[in-house]
Amino acid sequence: MQWETVIGLEVHVQLSTQSKLFSGSSIQFGAEPNTQANIFDLALPGTLPVLNEEALKMAVRFGLAIGAEIGMRSVFDRKNYFYPDLPKGYQVSQLDFPTVGKGSLSIELEDGTEKTIGVTRAHMEEDAGKSLHEDFQGASGIDLNRAGTPLLEIVSEPDLRSAEEAVAYLKKLHSIIRYLDISDGNMAQGSMRCDANVSIRPAGESELGTRTETKNINSFKFVEKAINHEVQRQQEVLEDGGRIVQETRLYDSDRDETRSMRSKEVANDYRYFPEPDLLPVVIDESFVNAIRETLPELPDAKRVRFVEEYKLSDYDAGVLVTSRELAEYYEAVVARCGDAKLSANWVSVELQGLLNKNDWEISASPIQAERLGDLIARIIDNTISGKIAKTVFEAMLEDASSVDSIIESKGLKQVTDSGAIEKLVDEVIANNPEQVEQYRAGKEKVFGFFVGQAMKASKGKANPAQLNDLLKEKLK
Amino acid sequence: MALDKSEVEKIAHLARLHIDTEEAEEVAGRITDILALIDQMQSIDTATTEPLAHPLDVVQRLRADEVTEANHRDELQEIAPSAQEGLYLVPRVIE
Numbered sequence: 397m398q399w400e401t402v403i404g405l406e407v408h409v410q411l412s413t414q415s416k417l418f419s420g421s422s423i424q425f426g427a428e429p430n431t432q433a434n435i436f437d438l439a440l441p442g443t444l445p446v447l448n449e450e451a452l453k454m455a456v457r458f459g460l461a462i463g464a465e466i467g468m469r470s471v472f473d474r475k476n477y478f479y480p481d482l483p484k485g486y487q488v489s490q491l492d493f494p495t496v497g498k499g500s501l502s503i504e505l506e507d508g509t510e511k512t513i514g515v516t517r518a519h520m521e522e523d524a525g526k527s528l529h530e531d532f533q534g535a536s537g538i539d540l541n542r543a544g545t546p547l548l549e550i551v552s553e554p555d556l557r558s559a560e561e562a563v564a565y566l567k568k569l570h571s572i573i574r575y576l577d578i579s580d581g582n583m584a585q586g587s588m589r590c591d592a593n594v595s596i597r598p599a600g601e602s603e604l605g606t607r608t609e610t611k612n613i614n615s616f617k618f619v620e621k622a623i624n625h626e627v628q629r630q631q632e633v634l635e636d637g638g639r640i641v642q643e644t645r646l647y648d649s650d651r652d653e654t655r656s657m658r659s660k661e662v663a664n665d666y667r668y669f670p671e672p673d674l675l676p677v678v679i680d681e682s683f684v685n686a687i688r689e690t691l692p693e694l695p696d697a698k699r700v701r702f703v704e705e706y707k708l709s710d711y712d713a714g715v716l717v718t719s720r721e722l723a724e725y726y727e728a729v730v731a732r733c734g735d736a737k738l739s740a741n742w743v744s745v746e747l748q749g750l751l752n753k754n755d756w757e758i759s760a761s762p763i764q765a766e767r768l769g770d771l772i773a774r775i776i777d778n779t780i781s782g783k784i785a786k787t788v789f790e791a792m793l794e795d796a797s798s799v800d801s802i803i804e805s806k807g808l809k810q811v812t813d814s815g816a817i818e819k820l821v822d823e824v825i826a827n828n829p830e831q832v833e834q835y836r837a838g839k840e841k842v843f844g845f846f847v848g849q850a851m852k853a854s855k856g857k858a859n860p861a862q863l864n865d866l867l868k869e870k871l872k
Numbered sequence: 873m874a875l876d877k878s879e880v881e882k883i884a885h886l887a888r889l890h891i892d893t894e895e896a897e898e899v900a901g902r903i904t905d906i907l908a909l910i911d912q913m914q915s916i917d918t919a920t921t922e923p924l925a926h927p928l929d930v931v932q933r934l935r936a937d938e939v940t941e942a943n944h945r946d947e948l949q950e951i952a953p954s955a956q957e958g959l960y961l962v963p964r965v966i967e
Contacts, residue, residue, distance in 0.1 A: 413937045415939045421939065431945050447933075448934070449935060450937030536965045537959030675933075
């Protein structure tokens, strides 16, 4: 039987504020346990929440970026459950009146087509603390540093039809929040976490199948694996005549499987009600407009501009706009050397290759945009060939001096003096009479041999175009 | 609408309240009375009434995003029942 997969994602994004959502405690990552957990975060009696203005602005910023309805009046609610890392006994979230309503974003599929994915809503809520079960006899250790950290939970419509689409959606979301500078999006540190609602149905069926929710997915790679695994499992259950149970499952990346989680409560009955300690949050047009004015150019718009302004292919532009830092780096390179196409190749192939190989962020690139621009400028003005440029690029990692002085000191300057090249060509022809005969007899493949020999004799420095022309002429 | 004893027990469990069997009977009766009052209120036409999120007709004040809290871990852990290596200790909760 042909099955269709239906996926909706719930993505928790940690907002990059200084302080917590409702208290003035720091949210810096990696602090000693409980040094950022103060009386409010510990839920001591008599403490009251006060909303962080910056967190609200960041939520609105996201809403505007995905063309969503902005909740001009949002209401916080209590989601009640008991767990030791939630000292209040409830999580403050938003149920009926979230800050961000319906919006959408577009993803690019592998075949180049675009698809619009609906975002149902994005609401603000606080994170819980962390429980450590390992090192204590008969006890669990609780670290409340993370408790109260501001989160934006972004809920998609069930518009995704494959694990690949889910990954594309997640990557787009990641790119947008980084462009907006509302989160570092660091999945390894938990700044971006994903739960996947997955169901399958016979192809052509319009009703949705029973879904499961898979939690604990913390990398792009695992999203794909966890979903594919869950789809496979559901297919096997249904094809064996079984039924899917609506439940929460946990993805175990070590074993690459999902397994059922025993529920924390008898039923998922969170008994939501409006949080009486917080008043409704009311914002006006001027608040929203002030935020709208600070929105940066977003990846989709940047891609379109790169195609128009720099005449790049849609694919190349797409690669360069994945991160704001990369796009800015690229534009700085172009500004320096003037050749958009050549810059695109160098940034997306050589530079990206270097960064990926060493697992470096672009902000930590040992070669700054201006220096790369200088290098490309020397290819353009024929000082060096593209091939020699790669040697210079390598040398730039070790040598902080200017591109010109590296070319000079390593003696890599391209030979464009036609007299010198002619001399090389003459020598090669004189030393290889056999091949000359073959070539003249019509075996044109031998031409490559001459180019190779002459290039070798010049230590790679002969201008390739000049060399080719001269060889052709002399071999006639 | 009437609430029976088993529903009362479920709600009590969710709220982590201990209620014994006799008490559950009595509480079920009292909650049923409250539900009757709610049924009566449900009959009012509220189609044109905005839902009330808070009894006070004021809006939320916002706080500047600044770290204003210092680290008071030592004092706070002194009043905790149990703490070790900076962590608050609770009875083991792993499932």
